[in-house]
Amino acid sequence: MINISQPSLGAEELEAVREVFSSNWVGYGPRTRAFEREFAEHLGVAPERLIFINSATSGLFLSTELLDLGPGDDVVLPSVSFVADANAVAATGARPVFCDVDPHTLNPTVADIARAVTPRTRAVIVLHYGGHPGDIVAIAAFCRDRGITLIEDASVSVASAVDGRHCGTFGDIAMWSFDSRKVITTGDGGMLYVRDPELGRRAQRLAYHGVDDRSTFTTASAVPRRWWELAIHDVGRRVIGNDLTAAIGSVQLRRMPTFIERRREITETYNRLLRDVAGIRRPPPPPAGHTSSYYFYWVQLDPAIRDDVAEDLLDRGIYTTFRYEPLHTVPIFRADADLPGTAEAAANTLLLPIHQGLDDADVRTVADELCKAVEHRRASAQS
Known part of the structure; x- marks a missing residue:
């Protein structure tokens, strides 16, 4: 996995x-x-x-x-x-x-x-x-x-x-x-x-x-x-x-700069491999002056296929997820709130694996399998 x-x-x-x-x-x-x-x-x-x-x-x-x-x-x-x-x-x-x-x-x-x-x-x-x-x-x-x-x-x-x-x-x-x-x-x-x-x-x-x-x-x-x-x-x-x-x-604090650098490299690799792929929206780059910890890498897909793509990737040994489930929809905190940006993000966002232990082959595998799954599910939805 x-x-x-x-x-x-x-x-x-x-x-x-x-x-x-x-x-x-x-x-x-x-x-x-x-x-x-x-x-x-x-x-x-x-x-x-x-x-x-x-x-x-x-x-x-x-x-x-x-x-x-x-x-x-x-x-x-x-x-x-x-x-x-x-x-x-x-x-x-x-x-x-x-x-x-x-x-x-x-x-x-x-x-x-x-x-x-x-x-x-x-x-x-x-x-x-x-x-x-x-x-x-x-x-x-x-x-x-x-x-x-x-x-x-x-x-x-x-x-x-x-x-x-x-x-x-x-x-x-x-x-x-x-x-x-x-x-x-x-x-x-x-x-x-x-x-x-x-x-x-x-x-x-x-x-x-x-x-x-x-x-x-x-x-x-x-x-x-x-x-x-x-x-x-x-x-x-x-x-x-x-x-x-x-x-x-x-x-860990002494080693952190190398951890962050590897996460940045993985982010850039995902960005390159997923550039211009139909049906996949990459995360926005940090604005000028902003430094990220690169903790999440997320893509945004058609909500009609997002969950199916996640299941396809899991079947291929790739764990993805969405964090965080909107709190206003959780039973204990349920609120009648109109939050359209939250609803949109919750429906289309999928987090990909990102950590400093991933090697280049792992990153390519994730990107390749994501592209295949998205292409397959989009074709199925259109047929």
Whole structure:
């Protein structure tokens, strides 16, 4: 099976894990702090603004808790988002308000956001679809002018930027995912960014049992006396990362430029092989100044044949999919919303395999089989 995504792990990661085992300390500690510093350097932000956590989903739930959202509050987010975005809002009692997306980029425009804002809107959540930054500069300015908190779900955008500024740093709160399907992985894991220093300190507490300083709870060397005494001001939980997964993350972060370069090459190969193929629309190129993480590569087909083509490819050992099923159509969040761009994208979009483990032969196979399947299904539909 040619998978839609898969991790790239090897000897360097194994050696990093071996070193952690040898240290006899696998929990939160020096390697976690080092990974936070390294990721902060990658983003160009202060390391104290970051927390290595157990998942980006935990970061989303922490975000809504930091904002003290509750009944009577609205949060705008694109319907084409991961379900965790809406779950994090609904868990507080606030209302997810779904906005439309551009049917080709699958990212919301600032006009899409503006149409969905209500007098009760406290926050906007934006997901950078497939690692493409989208209209984030204009959306950030819109939110800032109206005093609305902007949360960037940068889960798939670890290397995405606009004019050198990284996605995740345009808004007030952001998170990145390092789960097993992402560009870089720690197995499970994520990074949370909080711009405001005081809110960031509260996030640190909420992420670890409400304790003011994690280090005083995990090692006696941090304070001279009575290191067991705790200063707790919040009801928190435990969602922090650990040295075992952070060690893997440090290696993956060092390797990330080669991962991104390979994904870019695959994107360019797909673009070349699928150019001018009847019935196949390729994804739009990133605008000038936009840097993508190339997390998704999507094609758009006639909705009448899209599902059949996906089944044909699966029969040939090629896994394709569509992400993300529009949230306003999911039973728990079902809403009577008129979102034509979302409906169009959901009906015609298909994601092709893209990950740094694909070789050139794999990419050619996917493109060839896609073209054959589309040609066959179009001919059948016309006969």
